[in-house]
Amino acid sequence: MAVIEWVLREILTSPTTLFIIVVATILFHVFLKEAKYGQNFPSGPWGLPFVGVLPFLGDHPEITMMEWAKKYGKVFSVRMGPETVIMLQGYEAVMDAFSRKATVFSGRPHIPVFDIMNDRGLVVLDYGPAFTAQRQFTMQYIAHANNEKHIDGEVDALLRYIREQRGEPFQFNFPMKATTSNVIGTVLFGSRQEYDDPVFKRLLQVFQKAMLLSGQLSIRQFLPFLSFIPSVDERKAAWGEFSDILNEKLVEHRATYREGTTRGFIDAFIHKIIENENGVQNLFTEADLLPSLLTLYFAGSDTVYLTLSWGMLFLLHHPAVCKRIQDELDREVGKSRRPTLADRQNLPYTNAALMEVQRLNFIAPISGPHKALRTVNFRGYTIPEGTTVLANQWSIMMDEEKWPNPQQFDPSRFLDEFGNVKKNVAWIPFSVGKRSCPGEVLARQEIFLVLTALLQAFSFRSSDSEALPECVGKTGSLYVCPDFHVCAVPRF
């Protein structure tokens, strides 16, 4: 960022340079952009030479983009450095692209921050036969894995940890990170790790560092030319160490692999590699294995951890909602056993509150980058093959037409007059189409089982020695919840 700041300072202190820059910018927009993208390309805000709109994105690009959309419409273009990107605003535009024209807009451009994956692993793999086969396989594996048992085992450890705090303040975020990492770890490797296991502690540490350093770039992380960003070496080192730790586990599993035994996703993936060895296409290869583990681990842990943390923060700010959930749990589940997935259908208010948490704190405010797989006519515009397309998913959840008073935390917006859950088509926290979240089933099970177990077992309050942070996050690659402490007292 220092380079950008220096360029800006130089520009703003010299009127002649500024004049030349302005003229160059106009020429760039009028001639070069048209030459590259044609006249029928969406317009958008003008940016500075070299950096485009990057200096104007602010701390919350999703909100800046909503402002720009008021002027330029639901489909507009923004130049980020040398690349011009299409931004989609609102439910209809996103559905048109990612769902109705999914066969065109489901490509993935190269994402430099994920170089370590070598363009493999579900999040980064471009659309094609290998992507389709691996996605289908992953979704089937997750749907049939014994998720409830895995999560239940992890909830045992979580409740034990919280009881050990004996009502004293503890940082809520730590056990949430450990829980969600262990759940995805169990899905992948077939076993969990103790909170104080040194390898597990190291894994949590390097993973958080990698996410933090990548997240600081926010949507800028998708852009190749920003690889000069000062922390790049530190970021690469953190991703490298994270990858090494998972690779060690992979090597261990490889060495003890037995045909016919499936300890977790790794074994199931190895079965597929063997099954595909004589196939015509290389749909599952050894080279896909580690990137698949890495992408599932990072996509499947922080997302859920942040949702759970936002959930608790909101409930601390809205004790009446918390009490209503606890009353519903006491009435429908009682106190002699923990809530199970089978209870979900009897807990409409709880479900509505969880949906509201996911709406109001959409943890993925801007989608991952999609790529147009061919030139297409979209909403009257011509979008050339290879163009990067991003969805402002925040704009969907904050649309006043879809959600009256969108800033307000109000679970009852998901209930009908009889108190049953009322769906809203614009509630798409897992996105839509061929690149929607393949972990949705697991994520929803985890969020439900963990939060209901916590609320059934404990009364939570904020710590006396620390002001509870406001429900405002930092936009990185995810919408990050502030750290906070809580006190938990057993309810029975």
Ligand code: HEM
């Ligand atoms: C609250 C939890 C979660 C939320 C809100 C969430 C949300 C999303 C969203 C919005 C996308 C689409 C991004 C795009 O448009 O490119 C996505 C993709 C993805 N998610 Fe999740 N996710 C969650 C949990 C999980 C879990 C538990 C897993 C793993 C088991 C997972 C694995 C993935 C993967 C692999 C992709 C990439 C799919 C692709 O590129 O085709 N997610 N997620």
